[in-house]
Amino acid sequence: MKKMVGEKEAYENLANAIVLSAVRDYKNALIRLRKHPDSKACQEDVKREELFFYSPWYEMLSNLNPDYLIRKIKEKVEEKHGSE
Numbered sequence: 001m002k003k004m005v006g007e008k009e010a011y012e013n014l015a016n017a018i019v020l021s022a023v024r025d026y027k028n029a030l031i032r033l034r035k036h037p038d039s040k041a042c043q044e045d046v047k048r049e050e051l052f053f054y055s056p057w058y059e060m061l062s063n064l065n066p067d068y069l070i071r072k073i074k075e076k077v078e079e080k081h082g083s084e
Contacts, residue, residue, distance in 0.1 A: 015061040022052050023073060030077045 005013070026049040033042040052058055053066035 019058070019062050019064075022049065022058070023069070025049055026053075026070075026073055027077055030074065031081055034077070034081055 026046070029042065029045040029049050033039070033046050036042045050070060053070055058066065
């Protein structure tokens with residue numbers, strides 16, 4: 001039998017899903033920018049994703065420091081895609 005999720009836990013799950021989606025979008029934007037460094041569209045995508053991590057909306061969803069998160073995402077992308 002499935003356990004019922006409380007209202008607080010449901011909101012936390014939703015907040016986590018939103019942040020994880022933004023992390024995926026940011027990683028993908030960074031990868032596209034690596035492949036097309038002169039693309040204004042790619043540069044704007046990266047900037048837009050970074051702005052989300054500094055927004056009041058992100059602040060409501062997570063208490064994780066945005067500088068730390070962005071740095072870690074960039075490190076992962078560099079680690080995985082650095083030689084491409």
